[in-house]
Amino acid sequence: MPSFAVLEPEGLYPDCELERRVLGAGVRVLQGGAKSGLDEVPDDLCAQADGLMTLRMPVPADQLARFPRLKVVVRMGVGYDRVDRAACAARGITVCNVPDYGTQEVAEFAVLLALALRRGLLLYHDTQRADPPAPWTVVPSALVRRQEAQTFGVLGLGRIGTAAALRAKALGYRVAFHDPHLPNGADRALGIARARTLDELLAQSDVLSIHAPLTRATRNLVGERELRLLPRNAVVVNTARGPILDVDALERCLRDGHVAGAGLDVVPEEPPREPLPSLLRAYRAREDWTVGRVVITPHIAFHTPEAWDDIRLKSAETMRDVLVEGLRTNVIPPEAD
Structure with missing residues (x-):
């Protein structure tokens, strides 16, 4: 059996016992202690x-030249936009992801953001801890709606999008989706409505939940034109990738009231650096117009101890399948968007 070495450069775990067990005796596991880059x-x-x-x-x-033996890159997560796949393809390096971890967690978090906004949880949390607190009564708001009166729009019906759609449906939402890459029949199998175009989905989505991968085709996919196609007082949720959604356009639509609320687990640059997007700056400053209407979390929708265990195990299994056994598990084609 050929001998291989696999590098985990970030030193994510205190030991490599699981990786050694999964990868097998012929594979050496190396750990680095890098914090920010290769x-x-x-x-x-x-x-x-x-x-x-x-x-x-x-x-x-520019870092690939330092890896003369490199054959396989496993991105330990669903998104693969951080890997220069064109450069890898030019070197004959196979790129893989781990598409089947954290599905439940991210789907639940997306629906949770929508519910927290739509049922006024964040609104009353914010107003009751103000100084002075709001009166002990109903706060009039365009945010608050009954689930059964709304359409939950899912942009991208992959594993996570499907899980979010089913959870939203169970809560009473009418659910619609748009995914140009999905074959016919998914809508009938799931009991949800298919929108032929993005514009058709937007026009009916009281909640828009983004679940697309970040690709050339989806970067800046949802801009001001698209946001203004949403029904007035819609809610926007993004647990996918920050650059899919134009946050400056989102801020304008929030400020003028076309969009009632937004829940973002992702932003265009992570971690955020100065100069911050204006929306994030206003949110952190607790500007009045953001109260109860905006919630931003630091890309943690996937997080549970169980999901972290899945990332570790499934990444090692993918590396074993492709590097050691020559299989095509979770391989991302170089020509993919």
């Missing part, structure tokens, strides 16, 4: 690596 990994570790497993760390073209 440029922090020692040259001798890079020179040994046949496989690379990264969670938060990008894999840019």
Whole structure:
């Protein structure tokens, strides 16, 4: 059996016992202690690596030259936009992701954001801890709606989008989706409505929940034109990738009242750096117009101990399948968007 070395550059775990057990006796597991980028990994570790497993760390073209033996990159998560797939393809390096972890968690969080906004949970939380607190009574707001009176629009019906759609349906929402890559029949199988175009989905979505991957086709997919196609007083939820949604346009639509509320687990640049998007700056400053209407969380929708266990195990299994056994498990084609 060939001998391989697999590098986990971020030092995510206190030991490598699980990885050694899954990958097998013929594979050495190397750990780095890099915090922000592959440029922090020692040259001798890079020179040994046949496989690379990264969670938060990008894999840019300029770093690939430091990995002369590299055959497989496993992105330890669903999204693969942090890996320069064109540069990997030019080197014959296979790129994989882990598409089947955290599905329940992200779907639940998306629906939770919508419910917290639509039922006034965040509104009353914010107003009751104000100084002075709001009166002990109903706060008039365009946010608050009955689920059964609304359509929950799902943009992207992959694993997470499907799980979100089923949860929203169970709560009483009418559910519609748009996904140009999905074959006919999904709507009938799930008992939800299919929108032929994005515009058709937007026009009926009292809640828009974004579940698309970040690709060339989806970057900036939802801008001001699209947001203004939503019914007035809609709610927007994004638990996918920040650059899919134009947050400056979202702020304008929130400020003028066309969009009633927004729940974002992702923003265009993570972690955010100065100059911050105006929306994030207003939210952190607790500007009056954001009260009860905006919630931003730090890309944690996936987080449970069980999801972290899945990331670790499924990443190691994917690396074993592709690097050691020559299978095509979770391989992202170079020509994919």
